[in-house]
Structure formats: structure tokens, C-alpha cells
Amino acid sequence: MDPRTSAQDVMRCDLCETAVVQMHCDTCLVNLCKACVGEHMISDQTIKHVVVTFQSRKSTPLYPECTTHLKERCKMYCDKCDIPVCTKCLASDQHLGHKLSEILKVVDNKKDKIIKDLTELNETIYPTYQDIASDVQNTMSQLEKKYEDLSTAITKHGEDWHREIDKLVKKLKAEVDEMKNTQLQTLQKHLDEINKTMSDIKDEINSVETVIDSNDLSKLFKVTSNVNIYRSLPQKPVPTLSKFIPEKIQEEKLGKMFGTLSSSSLTSDKHGYSMKTTQKSPEAGSSPPVKQLLDEPETVTTINTGYTGIFNGLYNVACLSDEEIWTSGDNKTMKLYSINQGSLLKSITIKSLRSRGIGDIAVTKSGDLVYSDYNDRTVNIVKNEMIEEVIRLQNWIPHGVCSTSSGDLLVIMDSDDRKQTKVVHYSGFTEKQTIQFDDKGKPLYSSSGYITVNRNLDICVSDWEAKAVVVVNQAGKLRFKYTGHTPAPKNKPFSPRGITTDSQSHILTADYYNDCVHIIDQDGQFLRYIDCGLSYPWGLCTDTNDNLFVAQWKNRQVKKIKYMC
Incomplete structure (x- = not known):
């Protein structure tokens, strides 16, 4: 197991990478063993190294570097310019007459504000967003249910329409059968009359032919011809076939007849959420729940x-x-x-x-x-x-x-x-x-x-x-x-x-x-x-x-x- 990378091993010196850490440079943020302290102190003599025991690290403030003067640290703060300043900055005329503060006091005030903001984030804002997320999830769940109910209602209405259409089709087909049977019966009756007339004509033909072939002249004088009657042909029945005239299916018209969906929207309500507080308030509100x-x-x-x-x-x-x-x-x-x-x-x-x-x-x-x-x-x-x-x-x-x-x-x-x-x-x-x-x-x-x-x-x-x-x-x-x-x-x-x-x-x-x-x-x-x-x-x-x-x-x-x- 590599002692330098093993999570189970103690911390090692950043210089020799072998000895156990005993010291720490608060200036350079370097971990050191005692043997390497001297080497680190002379490695860069342009800065002041603050070496403390490892347990006391971060006890010495690390002042910010000056943005104007290389390797200078800023221990003061110019309130007017709103920037940290070093001793060389103070020696110049740049901040002459400006109000100055110790940077540690400025840092303390900054820390107080950050801690206050952090407390608000932890105790108020984040829990509020948790409640908002829960509220949105609840609204989504309700919407899922309501839209399922909406789809079910549309399906049921569609089934009702199918039943009504089936009944209508059955009714129209029954009317078709009734019209067909009525006209066929009329034509059959007419056909029966034609067949009877044909039979009568055939009988007359046979009778006349018999008389013609006979030598009995008296029978010939008794023949009465019905040709004039038969010459007058019967009226021809012409059935008028009922036609099915379907209404043209117009999607817009059909949609209105079937039913329409009212529009849906998501509106923003600036009064919908309220910040969570540690005390219960009867005025604390939220967006109204979806109702049916x-x-x-x-x-x-x-x-x-x-x-x-x-x-x-x-x-x-x-x-x-x-x-x-x-x-x-x-x-x-x-x-x-x-x-x-x-x-x-x-x-x-x-x-x-x-x-x-x-x-x-x-x-x-x-x-x-x-x-x-x-x-x-x-x-x-x-x-x-x-x-x-x-x-x-x-x-x-x-x-x-x-x-x-x-x-x-x-x-x-x-x-x-x-x-x-x-x-x-x-x-x-x-x-x-x-x-x-x-x-x-x-x-x-x-x-x-x-x-x-x-x-x-x-x-x-x-x-x-x-x-x-x-x-x-x-x-x-x-x-x-x-x-x-x-x-x-x-x-x-x-x-x-x-x-x-x-x-x-x-x-x-x-x-x-x-x-x-x-x-x-x-x-x-x-x-x-x-x-x-x-x-x-x-x-x-x-x-x-x-x-x-x-x-x-x-x-x-x-x-x-x-x-x-």
C-alpha cells in the first residue's frame, strides 16, 4: 500500500513526503515535518513565513495579497475605495484622507453577515424551497389524477357515442329492410298479375288454334278475341330506391358536437408562496390546491x-x-x-x-x-x-x-x-x-x-x-x-x-x-x-x-x- 495515497495512513510532510506532519505554515498553507521547517523558511525570503504546530494551523490570519504591490499583505481596509490596502498603499497619496479600518474588523463584520445569511439559508430559505418542491409535487400528483379523470370522462363519452351510433345504424338498416320488403312485395304482386295474364293469353291461343283446326264453322263464329284487352299493356312499376345521404364529416363541427376541452394554463401567482418561518402564522399562504x-x-x-x-x-x-x-x-x-x-x-x-x-x-x-x-x-x-x-x-x-x-x-x-x-x-x-x-x-x-x-x-x-x-x-x-x-x-x-x-x-x-x-x-x-x-x-x-x-x-x-x- 502506498503510504502517500492510503486513506488509512497519517498525513505526510509536503516537502519530503515521508515524515509525519508536525508543523504548518499559515502563510503558504504547507504541511511540514520539523526537519523541513528550516528549508521552507529560506525557500522564499521575500515573505514572512508563520510556522505553527499542525494543531494550531489557521490560527494566524492569512491577510489578502495587495493587488498593487507584489507580495505585500493587506492589514487595513479603505472604506471609501472598498478594497484591502497594504502599508505601501497607505504610504502613497492614493488613499490620503480616506477612512480606513482594520481589515480584521471588516472581516468580522463580513463574517457576521455571511453567518447571518448562512443561518437564513439553512433555517428559512432552504426549508421554504423544500416546502415549495413538496407543494409542486403535490400539485403534479393532483393534476395527474384530474387529467386521468378527464381522459376517463372523454373515453366514457366516446363509448356513449359509439352506443348511440350503433343504435342509429341499426335503426337505419331496419328502415332499409322495411323499404326493401315493401317494394319487393309490390313487385311480386305485379309479377303475379302478369303471370296470370300470360296464362290467360296462352289459354286463349290454344282455344283459338283448336277452333281454326276444326271443320265446325259454328265454333269459328263463336270465337271472341281479347286481343284489344291484352294489347293494352299494364303500367310498369318503377321502384324509387332510397339513397343514403351521409353528412360530410367536418372535424370542427364534429368536435363541437362531441364536446370540447376548455383551455388550460399555468399562471404565475406572486402571492402564491410565502417564506417559511419558525413561528406558525395563520396568514402563511400557498398556491390554491387544484379543485374539481x-x-x-x-x-x-x-x-x-x-x-x-x-x-x-x-x-x-x-x-x-x-x-x-x-x-x-x-x-x-x-x-x-x-x-x-x-x-x-x-x-x-x-x-x-x-x-x-x-x-x-x-x-x-x-x-x-x-x-x-x-x-x-x-x-x-x-x-x-x-x-x-x-x-x-x-x-x-x-x-x-x-x-x-x-x-x-x-x-x-x-x-x-x-x-x-x-x-x-x-x-x-x-x-x-x-x-x-x-x-x-x-x-x-x-x-x-x-x-x-x-x-x-x-x-x-x-x-x-x-x-x-x-x-x-x-x-x-x-x-x-x-x-x-x-x-x-x-x-x-x-x-x-x-x-x-x-x-x-x-x-x-x-x-x-x-x-x-x-x-x-x-x-x-x-x-x-x-x-x-x-x-x-x-x-x-x-x-x-x-x-x-x-x-x-x-x-x-x-x-x-x-x-x-
């Missing part, structure tokens, strides 16, 4: 709001929390209800000049209630049960209002003559952005409705007059218009009212006349209906658990519906 729509949405609870009067319907609902909801109807009162108890917790009466005036309600990020008053042309905020006017409009009537994640307000409004509609973005109650026209200068909206903001920051509006959901991006550029889906549950025109979104960036809108809620994805693809026995649905909102709350206009009830798992 339930095959059969279910009603969790129903809340009777107590609004009365023939025309006093229930219009709006807004979640204050997962336990409480605000409501408003066709009067001047906004009511706060306990979801679990169904009990009235609080009432706020607005100061509108008329008997009614609440256009829409919303809850801000800080938990304050906001409402629009279309009679007074104002947007107001309720803090500690005190109403504060924050926006007053001139020549415009506010309706839908919503609060963004940053605490800003979005308001959709009509002009006094009802000929123009626009969305205005308020930041700190100061007008920041107006959204009214598309790239070609045409109006984006036909009338006011309700408004919400999706997780991808798209602005979604239910345009009542246009019977459409209009979606623009954060910059106000039109992304798409959704005009409903057929067949509708009651086969009535799409009539959008309240609108909201959920953690999966789904857009949900109430369809007033079809007694249902439409769910579309963030790109406008229809996903499904929610009905759950709804009656004239109007206002919508969702809580943090993606439960849907539906304000029903006629029966003045709010339904809490579970539609995702």
Missing part, C-alpha cells in the same frame, strides 16, 4: 332574509367572512346575517333621498362594507356603522361595485342619458383608470351590471342589455365576451345578473330567467350549470372555501351551495 367541480352541486343551507313587500325583492349578497354575509334588496336597508344560525346580526339604513337606491354592495379587504347609491350618484363606505361618502359622480349613475385585492375600487356606471357605460378604477378614491372602448373605438359595454375581478386580474362585467359577460384584462383590453350556452335549462335567452369568481379563476354568473348559475373558465369556455332549485337568482358571492352564495330575488332567500371538492 362536483357532478351534482348541493345546497348546504338556506337563509331567509326577511325582506317584505310586493316589489321588495332581494338583489345583492356579499361575504364578510365564512360565517357572515351582507345582503341588500329593493329598499334602503343592508342586513348582516349569520350563515350558520340564519339570524340577523345588524342592519344599516342608507340616507338616500328616495325609498330605494342601493345598486350594489361589496366588502373591502379590510372588512368594511361599500355600496353604490344610484339615486344620489355616490359610492359610500360603512365604518363602525357610520356611513362615509367617498365618491360623488356628475352626469353618471353608479351601479356595480367591487373591491380589489389591493383595496382599490372598481365601479361600473351609466351616463345620465343611459347611452354610455364605463368602468372606472379608483385608487384611494381617486380616479386612476377608465375602461370604456375597445381597440377599434367601439363601446365595450351596453349597460351597467355587476362587476368583479378574477385571480388573474381580469375585470369581469355582467352586461344586462347585451346579455353577455364582458371580460377585459388589467389594462382594459378586451379578452372575450360570453353570451351564454345552449341548451339553456329553461330555453330562455341568457340574462346575466350577479357575477363572482373563485380560487380556480372560474367566473360564475347568475342567469335570471333560466334559474341557474353559469360556470365558465378564465378564458370564457362553458363548464357547467348550477341550478339546485334556484328561483330568479340575482346576486352572487363566494367565500374563502369556494362555497357559492346566491341571492334569489323573488323568494328573498340566500342559498349556500357547495359546487367544488
Whole structure:
């Protein structure tokens, strides 16, 4: 075994490579035996060799070499130039008047920062990335399962189509057999008549020939010829063969008939991850888990709001929390209800000049209630049960209002003559952005409705007059218009009212006349209906658990519906 390369052997002198290491040069970082110390000291007399016992190595700091003066070591640090300096540097005029520090103090500060960064890397950042990796793997596993379910659903639908096509083929072939048998029977009957006529003609021929060959003249005078009858030939039956006229297979049309896939995407959520801390925080968040729509949405609870009067319907609902909801109807009162108890917790009466005036309600990020008053042309905020006017409009009537994640307000409004509609973005109650026209200068909206903001920051509006959901991006550029889906549950025109979104960036809108809620994805693809026995649905909102709350206009009830798992 080679003693110089064996991992089992003791360390050897770097000079003689034979003797056991006993000393160490902190300047040159060389291991030495005692016999080789003298040789090493005189090997380069231009530098100061610091030789210590091997056990005390690294105890003497190895100062950095000067970049200006060869073989000089730097024991000071120029704070202004941010570089180490040697004694020759200090003797020059280059650093005259500059603040200088002992390099060991600078190194200590540097070490403290490095150790602090190292501690953060070890205790916070690396564990956070471990959690992120685990979260991504979990999301991937969920996606695998969801896409397997998606493929299974497509396969099952394909099998359903095959069964229906087989039934259709069988039906058409049965119709072919029936038509064939009917025509063959008719032709057979005609053939039987022809054969009988042929037999009669043959009999007459034989009879006439017998008379002609006879000498009995009286028989000849008795012959009655039917030639004129036989000369009139029967009508010729011409069968009209049924033709199979196949529809031309058009992939696009067939694809729409079979079913389409909504678009998928991976969006970046800058608020999706949070840095791991040693203390547990209820605000620590992560990207929302992938959820699946339930095959059969279910009603969790129903809340009777107590609004009365023939025309006093229930219009709006807004979640204050997962336990409480605000409501408003066709009067001047906004009511706060306990979801679990169904009990009235609080009432706020607005100061509108008329008997009614609440256009829409919303809850801000800080938990304050906001409402629009279309009679007074104002947007107001309720803090500690005190109403504060924050926006007053001139020549415009506010309706839908919503609060963004940053605490800003979005308001959709009509002009006094009802000929123009626009969305205005308020930041700190100061007008920041107006959204009214598309790239070609045409109006984006036909009338006011309700408004919400999706997780991808798209602005979604239910345009009542246009019977459409209009979606623009954060910059106000039109992304798409959704005009409903057929067949509708009651086969009535799409009539959008309240609108909201959920953690999966789904857009949900109430369809007033079809007694249902439409769910579309963030790109406008229809996903499904929610009905759950709804009656004239109007206002919508969702809580943090993606439960849907539906304000029903006629029966003045709010339904809490579970539609995702």
C-alpha cells in the first residue's frame, strides 16, 4: 500500500513526503515535518513565513495579497475605495484622507453577515424551497389524477357515442329492410298479375288454334278475341330506391358536437408562496390546491332574509367572512346575517333621498362594507356603522361595485342619458383608470351590471342589455365576451345578473330567467350549470372555501351551495 495515497495512513510532510506532519505554515498553507521547517523558511525570503504546530494551523490570519504591490499583505481596509490596502498603499497619496479600518474588523463584520445569511439559508430559505418542491409535487400528483379523470370522462363519452351510433345504424338498416320488403312485395304482386295474364293469353291461343283446326264453322263464329284487352299493356312499376345521404364529416363541427376541452394554463401567482418561518402564522399562504367541480352541486343551507313587500325583492349578497354575509334588496336597508344560525346580526339604513337606491354592495379587504347609491350618484363606505361618502359622480349613475385585492375600487356606471357605460378604477378614491372602448373605438359595454375581478386580474362585467359577460384584462383590453350556452335549462335567452369568481379563476354568473348559475373558465369556455332549485337568482358571492352564495330575488332567500371538492 502506498503510504502517500492510503486513506488509512497519517498525513505526510509536503516537502519530503515521508515524515509525519508536525508543523504548518499559515502563510503558504504547507504541511511540514520539523526537519523541513528550516528549508521552507529560506525557500522564499521575500515573505514572512508563520510556522505553527499542525494543531494550531489557521490560527494566524492569512491577510489578502495587495493587488498593487507584489507580495505585500493587506492589514487595513479603505472604506471609501472598498478594497484591502497594504502599508505601501497607505504610504502613497492614493488613499490620503480616506477612512480606513482594520481589515480584521471588516472581516468580522463580513463574517457576521455571511453567518447571518448562512443561518437564513439553512433555517428559512432552504426549508421554504423544500416546502415549495413538496407543494409542486403535490400539485403534479393532483393534476395527474384530474387529467386521468378527464381522459376517463372523454373515453366514457366516446363509448356513449359509439352506443348511440350503433343504435342509429341499426335503426337505419331496419328502415332499409322495411323499404326493401315493401317494394319487393309490390313487385311480386305485379309479377303475379302478369303471370296470370300470360296464362290467360296462352289459354286463349290454344282455344283459338283448336277452333281454326276444326271443320265446325259454328265454333269459328263463336270465337271472341281479347286481343284489344291484352294489347293494352299494364303500367310498369318503377321502384324509387332510397339513397343514403351521409353528412360530410367536418372535424370542427364534429368536435363541437362531441364536446370540447376548455383551455388550460399555468399562471404565475406572486402571492402564491410565502417564506417559511419558525413561528406558525395563520396568514402563511400557498398556491390554491387544484379543485374539481362536483357532478351534482348541493345546497348546504338556506337563509331567509326577511325582506317584505310586493316589489321588495332581494338583489345583492356579499361575504364578510365564512360565517357572515351582507345582503341588500329593493329598499334602503343592508342586513348582516349569520350563515350558520340564519339570524340577523345588524342592519344599516342608507340616507338616500328616495325609498330605494342601493345598486350594489361589496366588502373591502379590510372588512368594511361599500355600496353604490344610484339615486344620489355616490359610492359610500360603512365604518363602525357610520356611513362615509367617498365618491360623488356628475352626469353618471353608479351601479356595480367591487373591491380589489389591493383595496382599490372598481365601479361600473351609466351616463345620465343611459347611452354610455364605463368602468372606472379608483385608487384611494381617486380616479386612476377608465375602461370604456375597445381597440377599434367601439363601446365595450351596453349597460351597467355587476362587476368583479378574477385571480388573474381580469375585470369581469355582467352586461344586462347585451346579455353577455364582458371580460377585459388589467389594462382594459378586451379578452372575450360570453353570451351564454345552449341548451339553456329553461330555453330562455341568457340574462346575466350577479357575477363572482373563485380560487380556480372560474367566473360564475347568475342567469335570471333560466334559474341557474353559469360556470365558465378564465378564458370564457362553458363548464357547467348550477341550478339546485334556484328561483330568479340575482346576486352572487363566494367565500374563502369556494362555497357559492346566491341571492334569489323573488323568494328573498340566500342559498349556500357547495359546487367544488
